[in-house]
Amino acid sequence: xxxxxxxxVAKVAGVSYATVSRAVSGSPEISEQTRRxxxxxxxxxxxxxxxxxxxxxxxxxxxxGLIVPSLNNPFMSELTADLEIYARRRGYNLMVCNSSxxxxxxxxVFSLLIxxxxxxxxxxxxxxxxxxxLSALTAQVPTVFISENMQDYPENYVSxxxxxxxxxxxxxxxxxxxxxxxxxxxxxxxxxxELRLGGYLSSCEKLGITPHVLRSSxxxxxxxxxxxxxxxxxxxxxxxxxxxxxxxxxxxGVKQAAYExxxxxxxxxxxxxxDNISFSALPEIDLTTINQPTQQMATSALDMLLDHIRDPExxxxxxxxxxxxxxxxxxxxxx
Amino acid sequence: xxxxxxxxVAKVAGVSYATVSRAVSGSPEISEQTRRxxxxxxxxxxxxxxxxxxxxxxxxxxxxGLIVPSLNNPFMSELTADLEIYARRRGYNLMVCNSSxxxxxxxxVFSLLIxxxxxxxxxxxxxxxxxxxLSALTAQVPTVFISENMQDYPENYVSxxxxxxxxxxxxxxxxxxxxxxxxxxxxxxxxxxELRLGGYLSSCEKLGITPHVLRSSxxxxxxxxxxxxxxxxxxxxxxxxxxxxxxxxxxxGVKQAAYExxxxxxxxxxxxxxDNISFSALPEIDLTTINQPTQQMATSALDMLLDHIRDPExxxxxxxxxxxxxxxxxxxxxx
DNA sequence: ATAGATTACTCAAACGTTTACGGTACGATT
DNA sequence: AATCGTACCGTAAACGTTTGAGTAATCTAT
Numbered sequence: 001x002x003x004x005x006x007x008x009v010a011k012v013a014g015v016s017y018a019t020v021s022r023a024v025s026g027s028p029e030i031s032e033q034t035r036r037x038x039x040x041x042x043x044x045x046x047x048x049x050x051x052x053x054x055x056x057x058x059x060x061x062x063x064x065g066l067i068v069p070s071l072n073n074p075f076m077s078e079l080t081a082d083l084e085i086y087a088r089r090r091g092y093n094l095m096v097c098n099s100s101x102x103x104x105x106x107x108x109v110f111s112l113l114i115x116x117x118x119x120x121x122x123x124x125x126x127x128x129x130x131x132x133x134l135s136a137l138t139a140q141v142p143t144v145f146i147s148e149n150m151q152d153y154p155e156n157y158v159s160x161x162x163x164x165x166x167x168x169x170x171x172x173x174x175x176x177x178x179x180x181x182x183x184x185x186x187x188x189x190x191x192x193x194e195l196r197l198g199g200y201l202s203s204c205e206k207l208g209i210t211p212h213v214l215r216s217s218x219x220x221x222x223x224x225x226x227x228x229x230x231x232x233x234x235x236x237x238x239x240x241x242x243x244x245x246x247x248x249x250x251x252x253g254v255k256q257a258a259y260e261x262x263x264x265x266x267x268x269x270x271x272x273x274x275d276n277i278s279f280s281a282l283p284e285i286d287l288t289t290i291n292q293p294t295q296q297m298a299t300s301a302l303d304m305l306l307d308h309i310r311d312p313e314x315x316x317x318x319x320x321x322x323x324x325x326x327x328x329x330x331x332x333x334x335x
Numbered sequence: 336x337x338x339x340x341x342x343x344v345a346k347v348a349g350v351s352y353a354t355v356s357r358a359v360s361g362s363p364e365i366s367e368q369t370r371r372x373x374x375x376x377x378x379x380x381x382x383x384x385x386x387x388x389x390x391x392x393x394x395x396x397x398x399x400g401l402i403v404p405s406l407n408n409p410f411m412s413e414l415t416a417d418l419e420i421y422a423r424r425r426g427y428n429l430m431v432c433n434s435s436x437x438x439x440x441x442x443x444v445f446s447l448l449i450x451x452x453x454x455x456x457x458x459x460x461x462x463x464x465x466x467x468x469l470s471a472l473t474a475q476v477p478t479v480f481i482s483e484n485m486q487d488y489p490e491n492y493v494s495x496x497x498x499x500x501x502x503x504x505x506x507x508x509x510x511x512x513x514x515x516x517x518x519x520x521x522x523x524x525x526x527x528x529e530l531r532l533g534g535y536l537s538s539c540e541k542l543g544i545t546p547h548v549l550r551s552s553x554x555x556x557x558x559x560x561x562x563x564x565x566x567x568x569x570x571x572x573x574x575x576x577x578x579x580x581x582x583x584x585x586x587x588g589v590k591q592a593a594y595e596x597x598x599x600x601x602x603x604x605x606x607x608x609x610d611n612i613s614f615s616a617l618p619e620i621d622l623t624t625i626n627q628p629t630q631q632m633a634t635s636a637l638d639m640l641l642d643h644i645r646d647p648e649x650x651x652x653x654x655x656x657x658x659x660x661x662x663x664x665x666x667x668x669x670x
Numbered sequence: 671a672t673a674g675a676t677t678a679c680t681c682a683a684a685c686g687t688t689t690a691c692g693g694t695a696c697g698a699t700t
Numbered sequence: 701a702a703t704c705g706t707a708c709c710g711t712a713a714a715c716g717t718t719t720g721a722g723t724a725a726t727c728t729a730t
């Protein structure tokens with residue numbers, strides 16, 4: 001059970017362990033002949049390089065930290081999957097940490113990852129700005145955010161254009177004839193949700209309709225939150241003909257509450273989401289929504305991070321990808 | 336940007352770096368007075384212990400590897416979330432690797448994780464037994480499987496009782512009056528799916544009905560697989576009154592195909608799943624299914640693994656948890 | 671044949687910790 | 701006052717690898 005090291009194979013091969021190191025790491029300072037001989041012995045002895053020791057001297061681990069609010073939200077778990085697959089192709093492994101939508105925990109795992117000597121961090125921030133204490137952490141390790149324009153951290157992020165996305169959504173509902181549109185969102189102290197709300201509000205102003213906003217006290221965009229909040233909403237009188245949710249998961253919760261309240265979608269009220277998670281495409285859900293190009297976000301965020309790891313002096317980047325309308329059957333035209 | 340080390344704080348504090356190490360690691364061989372003094376200096380200088388160096392000498396990393404076929408399946412992403420949260424509480428971080436339902440990739444990332452010196456591995460195997468080459472890997476690091484009774488690896492696993500689960504499902508459908516029940520499953524060369532199929536077959540025999548089995552050529556239990564396979568199925572004549580799927584995601588795909596074929600569930604045909612993912616509870620899906628106690632599976636698997644890490648000679652364990660029927664509205668009594 | 675260049679290897683330091691061992695100082699015990 | 705014990709801290713080795721500097725052998729050019 002004792003692991004076999006460079007020294008062990010060096011002893012067997014009758015060379016110094018520096019030579020073995022060069023053989024396995026593909027250094028040119030070694031003859032093809034001895035390389036093959038040594039590699040054969042390595043295989044026979046079952047040698048696996050100890051990447052911890054390697055990290056020790058090379059001062060890089062090829063490990064990336066990922067901080068994500070939740071894995072129960074398909075938007076995030078699919079993003080995580082894409083990130084992991086793409087990272088591994090580039091030679092990196094992912095250390096995944098769940099912040100559970102907890103601001104303090106988020107910072108705690110961040111410094112934990114720094115102690116782990118990760119080469120970089122990808123973070124989907126919970127929100128709850130300001131993030132004063134975050135700068136002390138981001139100064140220690142290259143970081144990119146998957147979230148638009150973090151306040152105090154205007155650089156190194158990739159995101160969909162949340163502002164424009166909500167404008168598209170509001171304009172779409174307007175074009176269907178809706179004039180009373182409820183914006184239904186998570187607690188909006190994250191820039192992402194602030195921008196989404198802002199896009200909605202700007203459209204209202206441009207279109208000359210009065211905004212109606214209902215916001216959760218939770219930052220969690222979960223089905224449960226949407227369900228309970230919508231339950232309260234439906235139990236009271238309401239004039240809106242459409243509900244625009246800041247996340248598909250919220251919309252799915254709203255739909256569930258509507259169902260139980262006997263309110264039909266889209267007949268009685270129209271419903272829109274934001275994210276375009278895969279479940280929204282199911283015929284039973286069939287949710288009209290705004291697409292986030294998750295795969296492109298994943299690859300771009302990773303490229304951005306790796307660039308910054310290679311050259312810490314590289315100029316900071318930002319990438320805002322275009323959202324797009326996914327028209328399905330949860331909204332109906334209003335006569 | 337140069338990280339501050341033990342030596343740096345030792346220099347400032349005017350002590351040897353061994354003393355600083357003792358101060359931060361909470362060793363008793365140091366006076367409370369100097370400990371406080373040193374810890375204060377550590378904080379001032381922004382010292383973070385380098386866990387790589389620590390791992391080097393302690394010969395353990397407090398990192399666990401997790402190999403999962405997919406994160407797009409909510410069953411697995413929720414399991415992953417539970418594992419991560421529970422592991423972190425126990426002082427471990429998770430290195431998550433997606434095997435993408437690829438048998439070779441699965442083995443590849445396993446040895447990659449070994450090179451990473453993980454203290455243990457949790458694996459949700461893809462299947463495709465036999466797993467000859469796996470034993471060489473499991474011999475190198477404590478491993479637990481979340482999958483029942485891996486052939487050749489009869490130990491160290493936690494799972495729901497898949498056999499019994501499918502029996503419960505089949506018996507339930509029988510009790511509703513169904514006599515022609517289609518078993519709709521993923522490619523079944525994994526023990527898990529073999530057992531599920533076995534449970535179905537045994538119930539058929541016991542109940543005196545003839546089994547109907549339709550199996551995918553993919554091991555992936557995804558919505559897409561269920562959708563395309565069911566599409567073909569529905570396009571041909573069929574006599575079954577109920578479909579029993581080996582996974583909720585398959586059932587959701589079947590439901591989608593049924594919808595498009597104009598077949599109503601449960602009116603025209605009853606549908607059951609297996610897993611009880613959270614989406615199955617949505618009123619629009621409302622899928623009758625067999626519950627897997629994921630949270631308990633996560634904690635038990637982790638406990639089992641940690642036990643084995645602490646004492647490699649500990650006797651191997653297995654834990655088979657009881658499945659339970661979750662009755663919803665996707666099945667109807669016949670007449 | 672000899673100097674210089676090239677090749678293929680060895681030596682040893684370094685990465686940042688932990689920890690067994692040794693040593694010093696001081697209080698307590700006789 | 702001599703001895704012992706204890707508490708505290710320093711010294712140095714070790715973990716397994718990479719890599720620059722050094723060295724011996726071989727080759728090329730003169």
